[in-house]
Amino acid sequence: MAEQGMIENRTFAEIEIGDTARIIRTLNEQDIQLFALVSGDVNPAHMDADYAATDMFRRVIAHGMWGGGLISAVLGTELPGPGAIYLSQSLRFIRPVGLGDTITASVTVTEKRPEHHIVVFDCRCLNQDGDLVISGQAEVKAPTEKVRRARVALPDVQIRGHDAYRRLIELTCAGEPESTAVAHPCSAAAILAAVEAAEANLIAPVLVGPERKIRQAAQEASKDIAGFRLVHAEHSHDAAAKAVALVRSGETKLLMKGSLHTDELMEAVVSWATGLRTERRISHAYIMDAPGHPAPLIITDAAINIAPTLGEKADIIRNAIDLAHVIGIDEPKVAIL
Template identity: 45%
Template sequence: MNVQENRVFGEVAIGDSAEVVRICTEDDFYVFATASGNHNPMHLAGLDGDGDGTVEAVAPAMWVASLVSAVIGNILPGAGALYRAQSLRFLARAHAGDELVARVRVTEKRPPDGLVMATEVVRKSDGATILSGEAEVQAPARKMRFDDLEIPGLLIERHRHFDAIIARAEPLPPLPTAVVAPEEPNSLGGALLGARHTIIAPILVGDPTRIAAAADALGASLDGIEIVAAPDHAAAARLAVDLVAQGRAAALMKGHLHTDVLLKAALRKENGLRAGRRFTHVFVMDVPGVAHPLLVTDAAINIAPDLRTKMDIVQNAIDLARSIGIDEPKVGVLSAVETVNPDIPSSLDAALLSKMAERGQITGGIVDGPLAMDNAVDIAAARTKGILGPVAGRAEVLVVPNIDAGNMLAKQLTHISHAEGAGVVMGALVPIILNSRADDDKARLASCAVAALHDARLRGRLAE
């Protein structure tokens, strides 16, 4: 229990002191930027605010100063205190990751309620003084005690997992990608964004007039980008698959056409992209507040998968998770319950998939099920129900019973939890980048990066 008890004027003596210790983080600086309106890039992670070629993430000076107010408002003299004046002198800079100590010391009492305090913030690692100054404070008039003050929590909507995935993909050779019917600004813009980040090398397949019009709407140049003319979407899909068969493309990317038109061409028997498994869709979700990427499958292709199809769904998801850097993916197979119930088919399938993984029929990850959603992703919920093991509460891959559940889960994460989702079709000879018309730039770029990382892992394994 966090108890706060203040000190009125008569309880404070000259020489009294207090301090707080705080590690400053990049998220603190984003909160400060939002609250203050100060968007100086010197203080924001990943940005070079002064053009010297180095990203800074310098702690905002007034954020550092606010640590002094935390000591005054929480400890000395505590609740009820009000500022009258504060002088500040900044002697050094703090950066994200620094552990800072904010201190106050009473130097003078001015009846009936005034306190004068020396204030400072120092860096704990080397003792460097970040700021010094003097505060004049009105002491509380009444003695008060507070137990467990509830402050609304804040969730920083940063998509750091996608940032990391994109950063891993950018040094790779650009992935030659046949982009099918990029005939409106969103789909063309996603392909061009992937090209600007050197993640893909797009080949645009579709109506050249419409593609040019989309580029004009974006104010973008198509110089140096190959365009393969196609009279309609079905022809564009076939031509794109032909580019893969010819070895000119190593991935497909959905543009402004129906998914079934693209998949029909990919699934054709001659020169198609079948690789021995069912095509399955995987969302790689970057959910704010979740410590790792969360994969959801299948939410877009297989409507009511049987057990054999679910084997491919699980194996494809494990393969993709490993490609984006999860060495041994923890797979939670979801159902409405966490115990096997013969009346709930999804619980039976989940138990069988778990046993198949134990027997080596599914490889590369740890599979457990049935798990309900809460005990798949929340350790406390899992422990409350007595569910132990490495997956319960820690699932990195969520396998849903059917397309209804998958689609609802992915959209709930996107629109309620503010997640971003990268979509990729697995089970084909090459990754198929499957974006939604509602996806923003970060989601489209992340989809390209996920495909590029998977292709790189496959090529590395084949070369061994």
């Protein structure tokens, strides 16, 4: 057997009938996610706990070929090891493998065919209770030359899920789309954002800006805007003022930035006479779906208030807490930098 840190094969001449090798692995959620990422198999029986609870096995189960991959790993790294060529593999899937199951994958030599250095293996996967979960047979062309090398160190892998973002979108699109004034959507990207938000049932856009430029941007984005209301504005400053006026009057409920500069839009928003000021300080917030964090993170303020006073910080926090309540976070935790 190869020492730790080394990988060494067994040649056809060294292999005997009855030789065996095995590896042991415990299935975790990351295994399932990585297998789905590599294979593209996002069957909800493997990926969706709510769906799996209604399926015949009543739990999330591994992809069948995850166990097959363990058998392949034994053949490729233990017996015969490096230099082996996989020729065929039959598998029977007898029992499901669930999260937390510990699987022992083993191969045993049952036949040698000297003419082409073929070795036949009985293949088995047993769970922690000793139950047979996978059985099969493999044919491998065994190496004839000795190989002994340093075992390659595997990289660390971090899974970045998007559950928080998905839940946020589901929460938002469950109701009626909100009428939204889109200020100066005069680029393909701005039109695309507005149209895709409408298609997701998030907003009902009102496009505010130079009509010719808006239609040209829609053409560049290959998007049909015939169903959207257009409010003509002469230029970006005018578009900002008119979009804010729509929200101020109650014609629309939301304001969305198009392809104008943030300063132009905020100048209209913060106007004492015609803007959208309330008794609180206006503030900005990022909503972030951060890896490994179960709920969205709100970072505030990153754009408007550069050096807020203590009173202004209180308003910024109140605004963020109100936002957290809207997106389903009942008791947000606040960290002040």
